[in-house]
Amino acid sequence: MPTDLQTDIMMDTPQALDQLIQRFTDLFEQRSYPSTPYDPDWPSLCYHHEAKLGEEVPWQPVFSQRRSDMFQRLGNALDVTIHPAIAAYYTRYWSDPLPCRMQDGRLISLLFAWNEQDMERLRANLIGHAMSKQKQKRPLTLFFATLEPDTDYMISxxxxxxxxxxxxxxxKPEQQLAQDMAAFLKTLEPVRFSS
Structure with missing residues (x-):
């Protein structure tokens, strides 16, 4: 049974993410939706429509209707309990990465899963990251964003x-950015996709 703190986290993170996604949606509607080459072998609910292979298709983040056991399986593989905020973050929406600006002006790219196959790829990457942390005898962190452009920094x-x-x-982690996931998400400013 979740503690009061876990319940607050499970409520705050989805609400903060919903607000951020709404800010992106508003930004898309002011300009135009981003597009990506259509790949029938890499399906996603994010595509606005089907198209020919390689044809540019608009897309947008889509609320995930299904419950995922991915983080339960990840926790079992690592023999730890996964923090509910990271599970709430990754399982709420299907999306391509979304660009944001932090309060200090630095650009980041929020990571998401595009489809079920991508969620399994994410799980494998998180396991690899966790194994590296265990080998270094460092506390477990779980990444969900990268600092841009082209740096090896990540946000975890x-x-x-x-x-x-x-x-x-x-x-080891270098700089604390926020007390929790919800607080961090609330500070982000969506950035227009480059044409």
Whole structure:
């Protein structure tokens, strides 16, 4: 049974993410939806419509109607309980990465899963990241964003307390960015996709 804190986290993170996605939707409607080459072998509910292979198709984040056991399986594989905020974040929407600006002006790319296959790829990447942390005898963090452009920095959630950190692979977290996922998401400003 979840504690009061876990219940608050499970409520706050989805609400903050919903608000951020709404800000993206508003931004898309002011300009135009982003597009991506259509790939019938990489299906997603995010596509606005089907098309020929390689044809540019508009897309947008889509609320996930299904419950995912991916983070339960991830926790079982790592023999830990996964923080509910990261599970709530990754299982709420299907989407391509979304660009945002942090309060200090730095650009980040929020990571999501595009489809079920992508969710399994994410699980494998998170396991690899966790195994690296275990080997280094460092606390478990779980990434959900990257610092842009083209740096090796990522933004991760500390699995123990849910705090949000800037870190690089193979190193300890360098800078705390927020006390929790919801607080971090609320500070982000959506950025227009480049044409």
């Amino acid at each position: 959630l500390d699995n123990q307390d849910g705090s949000i950190w800037l870190e690089r692979p193979g190193r």
